[in-house]
Amino acid sequence: MPNYRVDFAKQILGLPFTIGTVEIQSARDPDRARRAAELKFARQYGLGDWRERADCAVVAAMDDDRR
Template sequence: MAQYRVLFAKEIMGVPFAVGTVEISRARNAERAERAAALRFARSHGVEDWRERADRMELTPLPDREA
């Protein structure tokens, strides 16, 4: 399973400012990682939808960690 880092940012006057990041340690694909990160971000900020706190979501695959 792949690992991802998801950055959430608020855009002000065209400039993105990071609001938070979420690391997903195991996801079948990028879509599932985005959904999991969106839920985790929203819950941690006490909102129903991540878009209430951020305008952008950027997903970055992380290299596999070898045990």
């Protein structure tokens, strides 16, 4: 199964500023990776929902040599 990196960003004056990154290993597809990363990000910051801290989440597949 592929590995994914999910970047969480806050939009300020229309520009995205990355505030956190979560790596998910062995997700079946990008949607599952995003959901797992959202939960992990919220737990990491003690939030009920990841949107309390970030405005968007961008999923990118990771190559094995990038880890």
